[in-house]
Structures are given as C-alpha cells and as structure tokens.
Amino acid sequence: MSLHDLMMPLVRCLDPEQAHRLTIAAMRRGLGPRMGRSTDDRLTVQAFGLTFPSPIGLAAGFDKDAEVVRGAFAMGFGFVEVGSITPLAQQGNPKPRLFRLAQDGAVINRMGFNNKGAAAAAARLHELRRKPLPGPLGVNFGKNKTSEDAAADYAACSAALSKYADYITINVSSPNTPGLRALQSPDQLRELVAAVRRSADPSDSLPPILVKIAPDLEEADLESIAEVAAEPDVGGLIVSNTTIARPETLKSPQASETGGLSGRPLFEPSTDMLRRIYRLTGGKVPLIGVGGVSSAADAYRKIRSGATLVQLYSALIYEGPGLVARITRDLPALLARDGFARVADAVGADCR
Numbered sequence: 001m002s003l004h005d006l007m008m009p010l011v012r013c014l015d016p017e018q019a020h021r022l023t024i025a026a027m028r029r030g031l032g033p034r035m036g037r038s039t040d041d042r043l044t045v046q047a048f049g050l051t052f053p054s055p056i057g058l059a060a061g062f063d064k065d066a067e068v069v070r071g072a073f074a075m076g077f078g079f080v081e082v083g084s085i086t087p088l089a090q091q092g093n094p095k096p097r098l099f100r101l102a103q104d105g106a107v108i109n110r111m112g113f114n115n116k117g118a119a120a121a122a123a124r125l126h127e128l129r130r131k132p133l134p135g136p137l138g139v140n141f142g143k144n145k146t147s148e149d150a151a152a153d154y155a156a157c158s159a160a161l162s163k164y165a166d167y168i169t170i171n172v173s174s175p176n177t178p179g180l181r182a183l184q185s186p187d188q189l190r191e192l193v194a195a196v197r198r199s200a201d202p203s204d205s206l207p208p209i210l211v212k213i214a215p216d217l218e219e220a221d222l223e224s225i226a227e228v229a230a231e232p233d234v235g236g237l238i239v240s241n242t243t244i245a246r247p248e249t250l251k252s253p254q255a256s257e258t259g260g261l262s263g264r265p266l267f268e269p270s271t272d273m274l275r276r277i278y279r280l281t282g283g284k285v286p287l288i289g290v291g292g293v294s295s296a297a298d299a300y301r302k303i304r305s306g307a308t309l310v311q312l313y314s315a316l317i318y319e320g321p322g323l324v325a326r327i328t329r330d331l332p333a334l335l336a337r338d339g340f341a342r343v344a345d346a347v348g349a350d351c352r
Contacts, residue, residue: 016098016107016317024063027071033321035076037134038328042335042342043078047286047308048167048208048235050136054078054328055343056299059290059311060140060169060212064115066124073134076324080133081311082121083140084171087156089117090144093176100317101252101263105294107314109242110259112176113142118160125164139165140212141196145177154192155199162200165207170196173214173241175260181214186224193233208235213277215240215270215291222273226280236286238311239277240270263314267292271305275351278306283348294319296330303343304350 014022026032043054057079058072066082073080092114099108115121125139141157143150154170162168170192172183183192193209200206211234213225229237242260250265270291278287289307293299294315302310315323331343340346 015096016100017095020062020098024067027068030071032068032071032074034074035322035325037073037076038078040328040332042332043328045078045309045343048210050166050208052078052309053135055303055307055309056324056327056331057081057135057138057288057309057311059313060084060138060171061109061111062313062316066121066128066139069128069133069137075321076328077135078328079136079138079166079309081138081140081169083115083169084113084142084174085115085118085121085140085157085161086113086142086144087118087147087153087160088144089120090114097259099254099257099259101250101254101261102318103251104249104255104263104265105315105318106250106252106261106263106265107317108254108257108259108261110176110257112145113174115142118157122160122164125161129164136166137164138167138169138210140169140171142171142174143177143180150180150183150188151191151195155195158196158199159201162196162207163204167208167210167235168196169210169212169238171212171241173212175214175242175244184213184217184221184225186228189225189228190231190233193228197233209233210236210238210288212238213240215243215266215273216245217273219276222276223280226277226285229277229281229285234285236288236308237277238288238290239274239307240266240291242266243269245269262291263318264292264294267294267298271301274302274307275305278348278351283351293327294323296327296334299327299331300334300346301350303346304348306348306351308344308347 289302
C-alpha cells in the first residue's frame with residue numbers, strides 16, 4: 001500500500017470539493033502518486049485508430065481544466081480524458097455541490113460544468129503537447145449554462161481544442177446543465193457532430209468524435225442513438241454518464257441530494273446499458289464503459305459486456321490511487337482464466 005493510499009482516510013475527512021482541489025494542487029506540484037504504467041502487451045488496445053497501452057482510463061470530471069494530465073498518467077492510466085470544458089469560463093452551480101455517499105461507495109455531484117473555459121485549457125494543452133504523452137488524451141466538450149445555441153458552443157470548443165486531442169467527447173448527458181440531455185436526440189446529435197467537424201482546426205486531422213450518453217435512456221432512445229453511432233462521423237460512444245435515478249438500496253443520508261449519482265450503485269445499470277448498446281450496434285461501434293468500476297473484476301465485466309475501453313473516477317475516492325495499478329495487475333489473470341490472449345478477444349463475450 002502506497003503513502004497516498006494511507007492518506008486517503010485523512011483526505012476523506014475534508015469537504016469533498018476541498019479535498020479534490022487539494023489533490024489537484026498537490027499533483028500540479030509533482031506530489032501525486034506514481035504507480036507506473038502497465039507493460040503487459042495483453043492489455044494493449046487498438047481503438048479509434050489509436051493505441052492504448054491499457055484499457056483503463058481516467059474519466060472526465062477529475063481534471064476539468066487539463067491541469068494534471070501527466071500526473072494522471074503517472075497513476076497508471078492507459079489514457080486520460082479532461083473536461084468537461086465549455087467555451088467560456090463558468091463557476092458552476094452553488095456550493096455545496098459534491099457529496100460522498102460513503103455507505104454506498106457512491107458520489108452525487110451537481111457541479112454544473114465548473115471550469116476555466118476553452119481558452120485557458122488551450123493554453124495549458126499547448127504547453128502539454130510539446131512533449132509526447134504516454135497514452136491517448138481525450139478532451140470532453142460541454143455547453144455553457146446560459147447558451148442558447150448548443151451547436152455553436154461545441155463548435156467553439158472544437159475550434160480551440162481539437163488540435164490538442166487524440167479523441168473528442170461530446171458530452172450531452174450531464175444532468176446538471178438544464179436542457180443538456182435533450183441534445184441526445186438523433187437530429188441534435190447529428191447537428192452537434194457536424195458542428196464539431198466543421199470547426200476543427202483545418203491544419204490538423206480531425207480526432208475521432210465520441211458521444212457520451214446518459215444511463216437513463218429508454219430503449220427507443222438507445223435504438224436511435226445506435227443508428228447515429230453507426231454513421232461514419234461518429235467514432236464511438238461512452239456508456240455512460242451519471243444517473244438521476246436513486247436506487248432503493250441507497251443507505252447514505254446524502255442520497256436525497258439532487259444531481260448525478262456515480263460509483264458502485266451505477267455499475268449494474270450502466271453495464272446493462274453497455275450490453276444493450278453493444279447488441280444494437282452489432283458490436284461494430286467502439287464503446288467506452290464507465291460507471292461503478294472499482295476492481296479488475298468490474299473492469300473485466302465491462303469488457304465482456306462490450307467495452308473496448310473502461311473509465312473510472314469515483315472509485316478513486318474510496319479505493320485510493322493504487323486502484324489503477326491493482327486493476328492492470330489483476331486483469332491479465334482474468335483474461336487468461338477464460339482463455340483470452342488479449343483484451344480485444346474478450347470484448348462483448350457476454351453478448352454473443
């Protein structure tokens with residue numbers, strides 16, 4: 001167990017948002033955990049025309065402003081996604097807006113896309129990309145709360161940030177920005193994807209465009225999204241964002257807070273949605289599975305349920321930064337147990 005893992009109980013005594021900011025500040029100063037990256041070739045994944053040294057990535061939300069990308073890679077992640085980043089800086093929703101549900105291994109947030117804006121992120125990413133990164137970097141786009149033209153907002157993010165991204169994520173599924181989830185309709189998605197494509201820097205090849213969807217969609221909505229995902233302009237889907245549902249099993253007193261629920265209670269519904277969308281797309285659309293992953297067994301279930309790649313974030317709060325190294329250490333044994341030579345062989349095994 002690392003020193004950083006030993007310090008986690010102390011960190012959890014702090015207000016959640018304050019603890020997060022202190023973590024980011026420490027990582028900016030080079031004081032973050034250094035766990036080493038996986039060198040096991042069985043974990044290498046090819047997706048979206050990119051090479052991922054491992055399928056385990058950091059989900060958006062942790063590093064909203066692209067402040068600690070190298071520090072995140074040092075934790076052992078195979079890829080990192082920053083954001084959500086909006087065209088203009090915004091404060092987000094009133095505090096308190098982040099709540100630990102310790103009894104449930106969960107988190108509720110209603111942050112509201114608090115970030116310093118696209119120009120500030122572009123300046124940081126410009127410096128960051130002067131040297132190679134150890135894995136792919138995703139940049140997650142959102143819209144400003146007061147904006148009435150969503151397509152213009154995503155286009156502005158693309159113009160400022162696409163040149164620095166290995167892949168782009170269009171976030172239309174956070175429950176904390178009014179009207180955002182309405183953008184998951186097929187016509188709206190097509191409009192947003194087209195706007196992002198048109199506005200990308202013409203001097204660089206356009207990164208793959210992914211769409212991050214909510215876990216609360218009905219089957220008809222999923223069918224429509226699957227049709228859009230199969231179109232050439234969409235590189236893949238991230239399944240899924242936080243949920244507005246509140247399972248009856250929740251025990252923590254903070255369970256009644258409004259916002260998006262993540263962590264352990266999201267694992268089963270998000271994994272079920274992953275299987276459904278994998279089947280609807282015939283396994284032809286690369287999927288990133290996210291929601292409730294806190295062990296190698298969880299990551300493996302996501303992979304067997306259709307995920308080419310897996311992301312996590314909330315589990316770090318309870319499991320500590322050593323979680324990533326434990327997952328990449330244990331995952332090869334799970335693959336070998338079931339006769340798979342590499343991650344790609346196991347993708348969708350439970351959907352066949």
